[in-house]
Amino acid sequence: MSKPVRKAIFPVAGLGTRFLPATKAMPKEMLTIVDKPLIQYAVEEAMEAGIEQIILVSGRGKTSMSDHFDHSYELEQTLRARGKTEALKSVTEWLPKPGQVTVMRQQEPLGLGHAVWCARNMILDEPFAVLLADDMILSKPGCLKQMVEAFNETGGNMVAVEEVPHENTSRYGILNPVEDDGKTVRAQGLVEKPDPSVAPSNLAIIGRYILQPDVMVELERHERGAGGEIQLTDAMARTIDRIPFHGLRFDGRRFDCGSKEGFVQANVAYALNRPDLRNRVMNSLQEFCRLESDN
Numbered sequence: 001m002s003k004p005v006r007k008a009i010f011p012v013a014g015l016g017t018r019f020l021p022a023t024k025a026m027p028k029e030m031l032t033i034v035d036k037p038l039i040q041y042a043v044e045e046a047m048e049a050g051i052e053q054i055i056l057v058s059g060r061g062k063t064s065m066s067d068h069f070d071h072s073y074e075l076e077q078t079l080r081a082r083g084k085t086e087a088l089k090s091v092t093e094w095l096p097k098p099g100q101v102t103v104m105r106q107q108e109p110l111g112l113g114h115a116v117w118c119a120r121n122m123i124l125d126e127p128f129a130v131l132l133a134d135d136m137i138l139s140k141p142g143c144l145k146q147m148v149e150a151f152n153e154t155g156g157n158m159v160a161v162e163e164v165p166h167e168n169t170s171r172y173g174i175l176n177p178v179e180d181d182g183k184t185v186r187a188q189g190l191v192e193k194p195d196p197s198v199a200p201s202n203l204a205i206i207g208r209y210i211l212q213p214d215v216m217v218e219l220e221r222h223e224r225g226a227g228g229e230i231q232l233t234d235a236m237a238r239t240i241d242r243i244p245f246h247g248l249r250f251d252g253r254r255f256d257c258g259s260k261e262g263f264v265q266a267n268v269a270y271a272l273n274r275p276d277l278r279n280r281v282m283n284s285l286q287e288f289c290r291l292e293s294d295n
């Protein structure tokens with residue numbers, strides 16, 4: 001059996017240009033779904049899956065993210081003094097333990113593969129997870145936990161997959177499947193962002209990965225792929241002959257929070273999923289829709 005998955009890399013160095021002006025002075029991973037930033041959802045999902053070491057691969061001007069995972073003594077002191085127990089819990093309960101969060105810098109924006117490679121000295125010879133915070137998956141248990149369970153059976157490399165409309169293959173890493181039991185798909189090849197005319201399937205990689213350290217060796221080559229970037233998909237593809245590669249069709253609903261539409265949808269879905277908000281939000285939405293259709 002493979003070693004347990006204890007470490008997770010969170011590539012969070014992107015500029016977030018699709019969300020300007022919101023991301024002018026704030027990291028896109030700090031954008032909020034209901035009342036929590038994207039990065040907190042991803043870190044909580046990882047910890048639920050048994051991850052012990054959180055590795056943020058960050059960039060300049062993004063220190064608010066590391067502050068978010070640290071104590072805020074002034075705030076906590078004030079909340080305590082005012083007896084605001086619930087508010088205090090909301091900022092402390094989920095905090096990782098001392099030493100669990102490491103922040104590295106990706107000094108140049110050379111692609112997802114390069115961001116992952118920046119964390120190589122933290123990974124060494126263990127399998128590791130990668131989570132892209134702007135892919136949100138609403139599910140119980142969380143997507144990464146589902147993957148860890150499947151990975152304990154298959155080993156090798158594993159990604160979360162979802163069928164996407166064929167015309168959208170050029171937005172994703174796409175699997176070339178060879179065996180498919182309806183849940184787990186074994187792939188014999190991978191292509192990053194293929195044109196729909198040449199895409200081997202419509203099974204797309206969603207931002208959750210469990211990878212063997214061998215992928216770091218491939219990334220070391222710094223080969224450029226789609227868009228001139230060092231692609232994680234290409235590095236995984238180069239190991240496919242010797243390391244089994246599986247996609248897991250996860251249970252849950254995925255939101256592409258890198259797009260404005262997906263971000264708004266996630267806010268609505270996560271609000272409806274909250275018992276304290278569900279009824280009020282549902283009523284307001286019904287009212288909005290009625291008014292809109294009357295116009």
Ligand code: G1P
Pocket residue numbers: 112132135171172173174192193204205206207231232233
């Ligand atoms: C990245 C990966 C791609 C994957 C996608 C999932 O692309 O390169 O293979 O399908 O994430 O969100 P990006 O969205 O960063 O362009």
